[in-house]
Amino acid sequence: GSGSDQASDGASVPKKVMVIGGDGYCGWATSLHLSNKNYEVAIVDNLVRRLFDHQLGLDSLTPISSIHNRIRRWKSLTGKDIQLYVGDICDFEFLSEAFKSFEPDAIVHFGEQRSAPYSMIDRSRAVYTQHNNVIGTLNVLFAIKEFGEDCHLVKLGTMGEYGTPNIDIEEGYITITHNGRTDTLPYPKQASSFYHLSKVHDSHNIAFTCKAWGIRATDLNQGVVYGVRTDETAMHEELYNRFDYDGVFGTALNRFCVQAAVGHPLTVYGKGGQTRGYLDIRDTVQCVELAIANPAQRGEFRVFNQFTEQFSVNELAALVTKAGEKLGLEVQTISVPNPRVEAEEHYYNAKHTKLVELGLKPHLLSDSLLDSLLNFTIQYKDRVDSKQIMPSVSWRKIGAKPKTVAA
């Protein structure tokens, strides 16, 4: 794949992609991948995620460089430029200037507060999450309408929008026959945190603007991402990606690998039957590129379920235990009281064929990936702060009062 169109004079014009949230876990890997594929990339980020880490006393397992150093190193290694706009997309004046100066053909929007536990810490974080995500996305939609109607919005949603219905999960829409009549309607949503709800709100807002304004949009309902290395981030230490293992920002499989590396029992919430879709971060970058290379039509609101395999938490724990033992680690598992409100045993069968039809070649979770991920976490295990491993946020105990104590 290569990020260029044929211009009328035969010269190739690189497609311009604005990556909002390009300093984050998915966004950084995607920015480098697209730059490597000859897209012209601009990162938009207010770096607020780095602030959250400071405020909560958290840190990435991997040491990560500043965004300025990251971009400088990428330029010195590859000769490729990545433009940087530092600011908040909730500030429409900032976003307008960035949009008008870069003139993107596509926007990949990763730039949201993306942790369910963070959104459940206290009232002010719940409100922040919904405001930041919903208003940020509204601003992106208005910027496209005002300054570049043809720009394709590739928006990161989450599989968590669907919840765990007792019927198969389709990709965005479901055909319902009811009292003898039939219609294809948005798939019903049952999100279970203020974060997941913010994504549901975004989806409804985007769908409306596709219909009313002719916006072209792809909603990527992403599963849980695991892994850390992509071809580009592996090129140099200063390009390394963040790797969250704590109870607030860490996600299931990544957390288990760090727990295994430091000899902490794997923390299964409740019964461990919670089943979700998962994917390798190398597939995140591939999926986003496929969405950009095959844009939605004007007025189309397209939804792809972006994951490659389903696992229950217990299955993941068993896989990490086996892989750990091969490396001589003694891996134990404990059940901890579930801090969330969610079904711990349920039916789960979610479709995910649309990205495969566009050409996705999945990196399935194999022994060798788990081996290398575990080795990677072992390499950095001295950086682990064990106090951050257990879950600290309760869905039921969230209060209206600001939580002021860090640990």
Next chain:
Amino acid sequence: GSGSDQASDGASVPKKVMVIGGDGYCGWATSLHLSNKNYEVAIVDNLVRRLFDHQLGLDSLTPISSIHNRIRRWKSLTGKDIQLYVGDICDFEFLSEAFKSFEPDAIVHFGEQRSAPYSMIDRSRAVYTQHNNVIGTLNVLFAIKEFGEDCHLVKLGTMGEYGTPNIDIEEGYITITHNGRTDTLPYPKQASSFYHLSKVHDSHNIAFTCKAWGIRATDLNQGVVYGVRTDETAMHEELYNRFDYDGVFGTALNRFCVQAAVGHPLTVYGKGGQTRGYLDIRDTVQCVELAIANPAQRGEFRVFNQFTEQFSVNELAALVTKAGEKLGLEVQTISVPNPRVEAEEHYYNAKHTKLVELGLKPHLLSDSLLDSLLNFTIQYKDRVDSKQIMPSVSWRKIGAKPKTVAA
């Protein structure tokens, strides 16, 4: 009905109802109705709706008194007290103090920006609408969780959340059989303005808190309200309710009556086949009382479709034309280009049995009601500003830039 519980000593303790948005069209009529029925009522309102009217150069057809005079007049006529808390529910400190001082058994939440055209004027009004409505409702949920978990939330939603699907509309939930499995899921939502979308977001947020925190809530998906007089507001001129006829806040049937009264042709948008549920404001107050008197269970998220009859815009125009002719008015109809993006011919069949099962006795739209409504509008026709009659807001032309010119 009467708003009191039996206390252990046999004395009757009035139920306390906080009416958020109690200075508005539905809220004022409801506050007086509940007060009359011996509920203890507190109005919470930041009066922002009166500010919108000033800013846009609009005015109610009926002259309305200040909220302070309204409450004084009610007290002098009936001896009954209504408490008043003036402030913004997006300000959690204000809301907390009001909640702790009044200790409501139920909250009726009307306090939102409720005009679809207002939300489509410009970017800043779109953002204001979603912020005001979503964050205000989140604050109400947190106040209940923190200060009075048993308080019943009666939240005003809208039938517009459902859009116009090609299958029957159920009350909040639909049972779907898909690939051989069955589940009852939230009815899919297809809202078509930033205002209607804000209600969809509220519904999802409330449903989550019922499940996660055990909140008890009733979502009243209300149809379009018509009429102006209720038993209580008719008691004195200083108690009169607002009556909006302009293109921003006026709703279909009320607008047609004013148009007929001043000899303006009835403004049908596009083909006029748009069909919606309607109800008399005397039924709004009855429905809210029924919901309060029969509260949802702890943890229950109950949805009622609150309307009594369906009409297409063309049917309403025909009814007003007939009623006008009986009064000697010459009523014409014109089709104006539809400022909205919506289907103008569609299937529509929405269930509305749950409130009837609780005891609702509907006031159906009859000749006599239309007669008195028309006579009422004729009485005030000198107050009509004809410039405000035509629609001024376009769903497609909304811009990112602030709209600074009033007329």
